[in-house]
Amino acid sequence: MSSLRFKVVGEAFRKKALEVETPADRPSVYFAKYVFNKQKMFKYLPAKVYAKMCDVIDNGAPLDRSVADEVAAGMKKWAMDLGVTHYTHWFQPLTEGTAEKHDGFVEHDGKGGMMEEFEGKLLVQQEPDASSFPNGGIRSTFEARGYSAWDPASPVFVVGDTLMIPTVFISYTGEALDYKAPLKKALRAVDKATTAVVKYFNPEVKKVQANLGWEQEYFLVDEGLYSARPDLLMTGRTLLGRESAKNQQMEDHYFGAIPSRVAAFMRDLEIQALELGIPCKTRHNEVAPNQFELAPIFEECNLAVDHNMLIMSLMRKVARKHGFRVLLHEKPFAGINGSGKHNNWSLSTDTGIVLHAPGKDSESTLRFITIVVETLMGVYRHNGLLKASIMSATNAHRLGANEAPPAIISSFLGKQLTDALNQIETSKNDQLITLAGKKGLKLDVPSIPELLIDNTDRNRTSPFAFTGNRFEFRAVGSEANCASAMIALNTAVAEAMASFKERVDALIANGTPKFAAILEVVREDIKTCKPIRFDGNGYSDEWVAEAEKRGLDVEKSCPVIFDRYLDKASINMFEKMNVMNAKELKARNEIKWDTYTKKIQIESRILGDLALNQILPVATKYQSTLVDNVTKVASVFPAEKAKKLNAYNLSLIEQIADHTASINEKVEKMIDERKKANKIDSERERAIAYHDHVAPMIEEVRRHIDKLELIVDDQMWILPKYRELLFLR
Numbered sequence: 001m002s003s004l005r006f007k008v009v010g011e012a013f014r015k016k017a018l019e020v021e022t023p024a025d026r027p028s029v030y031f032a033k034y035v036f037n038k039q040k041m042f043k044y045l046p047a048k049v050y051a052k053m054c055d056v057i058d059n060g061a062p063l064d065r066s067v068a069d070e071v072a073a074g075m076k077k078w079a080m081d082l083g084v085t086h087y088t089h090w091f092q093p094l095t096e097g098t099a100e101k102h103d104g105f106v107e108h109d110g111k112g113g114m115m116e117e118f119e120g121k122l123l124v125q126q127e128p129d130a131s132s133f134p135n136g137g138i139r140s141t142f143e144a145r146g147y148s149a150w151d152p153a154s155p156v157f158v159v160g161d162t163l164m165i166p167t168v169f170i171s172y173t174g175e176a177l178d179y180k181a182p183l184k185k186a187l188r189a190v191d192k193a194t195t196a197v198v199k200y201f202n203p204e205v206k207k208v209q210a211n212l213g214w215e216q217e218y219f220l221v222d223e224g225l226y227s228a229r230p231d232l233l234m235t236g237r238t239l240l241g242r243e244s245a246k247n248q249q250m251e252d253h254y255f256g257a258i259p260s261r262v263a264a265f266m267r268d269l270e271i272q273a274l275e276l277g278i279p280c281k282t283r284h285n286e287v288a289p290n291q292f293e294l295a296p297i298f299e300e301c302n303l304a305v306d307h308n309m310l311i312m313s314l315m316r317k318v319a320r321k322h323g324f325r326v327l328l329h330e331k332p333f334a335g336i337n338g339s340g341k342h343n344n345w346s347l348s349t350d351t352g353i354v355l356h357a358p359g360k361d362s363e364s365t366l367r368f369i370t371i372v373v374e375t376l377m378g379v380y381r382h383n384g385l386l387k388a389s390i391m392s393a394t395n396a397h398r399l400g401a402n403e404a405p406p407a408i409i410s411s412f413l414g415k416q417l418t419d420a421l422n423q424i425e426t427s428k429n430d431q432l433i434t435l436a437g438k439k440g441l442k443l444d445v446p447s448i449p450e451l452l453i454d455n456t457d458r459n460r461t462s463p464f465a466f467t468g469n470r471f472e473f474r475a476v477g478s479e480a481n482c483a484s485a486m487i488a489l490n491t492a493v494a495e496a497m498a499s500f501k502e503r504v505d506a507l508i509a510n511g512t513p514k515f516a517a518i519l520e521v522v523r524e525d526i527k528t529c530k531p532i533r534f535d536g537n538g539y540s541d542e543w544v545a546e547a548e549k550r551g552l553d554v555e556k557s558c559p560v561i562f563d564r565y566l567d568k569a570s571i572n573m574f575e576k577m578n579v580m581n582a583k584e585l586k587a588r589n590e591i592k593w594d595t596y597t598k599k600i601q602i603e604s605r606i607l608g609d610l611a612l613n614q615i616l617p618v619a620t621k622y623q624s625t626l627v628d629n630v631t632k633v634a635s636v637f638p639a640e641k642a643k644k645l646n647a648y649n650l651s652l653i654e655q656i657a658d659h660t661a662s663i664n665e666k667v668e669k670m671i672d673e674r675k676k677a678n679k680i681d682s683e684r685e686r687a688i689a690y691h692d693h694v695a696p697m698i699e700e701v702r703r704h705i706d707k708l709e710l711i712v713d714d715q716m717w718i719l720p721k722y723r724e725l726l727f728l729r
């Protein structure tokens with residue numbers, strides 16, 4: 001056969017093969033099937049209304065009532081075509097999850113029958129009686145109403161029989177009671193401030209968008225075993241359990257073959273996520289046994305946050321279908337890696353420039369350097385606040401452990417970027433040679449290759465690392481709402497950009513040429529923010545000492561770290577950037593402290609209960625069988641011989657006695673500490689008491705229980721052990 005003929009046959013065969021495949025199975029076909037995106041709007045809305053909605057979505061134009069009615073009508077039609085009967089405002093209260101209250105489309109038709117009804121006003125605004133959501137005292141109960149309002153920037157979607165409407169949640173007096181409202185304000189601030197800076201280089205740019213690509217880590221455990229562990233069930237983590245003899249030391253799990261049961265779960269999850277418009281791309285095993293990761297393609301930050309909230313609830317649902325429970329807790333198991341949520345973050349323009357990616361010529365390189373340096377300025381000025389933004393009772397378990405959130409925020413830049421910054425720092429403006437060229441100025445900016453080779457040699461210990469075209473904020477907790485970190489980061493960067501612009505404008509006003517003025521301020525800021533740059537081992541003890549010398553925040557106590565929200569510099573920043581006011585910040589901190597206290601309180605209670613009604617009875621029972629055996633041995637052997645034979649069991653009896661006595665004593669002390677702490681009125685002081693006096697007792701009690709686990713007869717030990725929980729096949 002001639003090669004030409006083979007080509008033709010091959011082509012025909014390929015076409016045939018493509019025909020046979022059912023197209024409906026392809027992500028390109030079912031992607032966003034359940035999302036009322038522009039494509040659906042185009043189909044279901046009148047042309048005028050569609051155009052208006054595009055303006056609302058793309059440019060934040062206001063949505064007036066008559067348009068809202070028409071949008072709602074189109075939405076209802078689309079939803080009913082999918083069999084939807086209910087709708088809900090879907091919002092993100094200051095807990096970890098999302099909240100929803102469903103209403104049916106049904107209404108009386110006035111003639112004794114029913115009709116399906118969904119007006120614009122129901123789409124745009126609602127008043128959930130949400131007095132039981134945490135509000136930090138902002139809404140006293142007599143005005144216990146907040147309202148939720150649609151965020152058209154995040155499209156409406158369908159889950160099951162319900163139309164989900166992403167909303168902000170605000171009190172009647174205007175304060176935000178959720179994560180979305182301040183996030184949107186932070187994104188507006190960083191857009192405004194960065195656009196103004198980018199205009200020095202690209203006057204045509206109208207908008208700067210923050211991007212977020214999250215990498216979600218999680219554990220899976222078998223549902224049956226999970227149910228037999230009250231601690232996992234109630235707190236999301238194991239409060240007791242000896243390390244398994246084998247865990248992650250062989251490093252055989254990371255990037256290993258995915259167990260088939262897990263693969264089936266992942267496939268199901270991905271399909272459902274893609275149908276909801278979440279662009280899932282990457283999946284793999286993580287470092288610890290039973291630990292996995294899922295990552296989508298990055299998206300606009302507000303939408304990416306919604307998608308992360310959505311995927312966490314989807315994961316819980318799909319896991320159960322496959323006989324698993326998903327653990328999103330940051331540290332479900334002691335002694336092995338915990339889970340985080342890397343937040344890959346960058347800024348880009350409406351003209352398609354990724355501002356955190358190195359440029360091609362000296363002008364775009366200076367723009368890149370400016371963006372990087374002002375990002376570092378924001379992170380440097382507010383490093384304590386950024387740490388507070390990722391801190392929680394659960395993420396605190398990763399703090400200071402060898403896993404990406406060291407108790408100090410610093411930034412890794414890699415060698416090339418570091419060299420470039422050093423070079424600019426020591427350069428002088430008179431090194432700028434005036435040329436007759438277009439800009440009349442030659443910029444003395446070191447060139448940086450577009451693809452930074454440091455990419456291959458990333459410093460995994462850095463909590464805020466530059467990774468080629470973005471920064472990766474790795475300290476975020478796996479269970480957290482990314483919005484918390486994104487609010488702090490984007491506001492801090494907005495403030496830095498605004499300050500940069502002010503100083504450059506002042507120089508220009510005094511006659512300094514534009515690029516010279518930019519270089520001068522960049523140089524000044526490189527010097528100022530130097531303490532935040534650290535390329536060494538973020539886990540080492542030397543770094544803690546060094547960071548303290550540099551004036552970085554090294555506080556380790558979770559409730560004290562929350563104080564950073566109320567620092568003068570933080571309040572000034574949030575108020576100046578129009579993101580949150582002092583009242584909101586104070587209220588939010590009350591919630592943070594209260595949540596911290598409750599989490600530790602629940603853990604302490606559950607561990608106390610388990611110790612008293614599961615561990616001690618089992619240990620005592622086993623001890624009795626040993627005592628029984630010892631007396632019997634003594635009765636059948638001569639004294640000298642019996643003594644020898646009984647030595648091991650006697651030592652066990654004694655060890656059990658020691659541990660049970662210690663457990664008793666420590667549980668009592670733990671209860672006492674709780675009682676003392678509960679009497680404290682101030683939310684902050686109470687949280688600190690729980691941190692300083694109750695949390696350490698949890699560890700103390702656990703230590704003795706874990707010792708008993710090794711000694712006591714395996715058949716008697718009712719709680720599933722780590723070696724049973726951790727190795728899915």
Ligand code: ADP
Pocket residue numbers: 211212213214215282295296297298344345346354469470
């Ligand atoms: P890693 O090697 O750290 O696992 P990946 O290449 O898998 O990183 O990417 C992690 C996430 O970063 C993905 O969500 C990806 O889409 C996102 N990402 C890539 N480039 C950017 C960017 N410029 N801005 C924000 N996120 C980005």
Ligand code: MG
Pocket residue numbers: 215342472
């Ligand atoms: Mg990563």
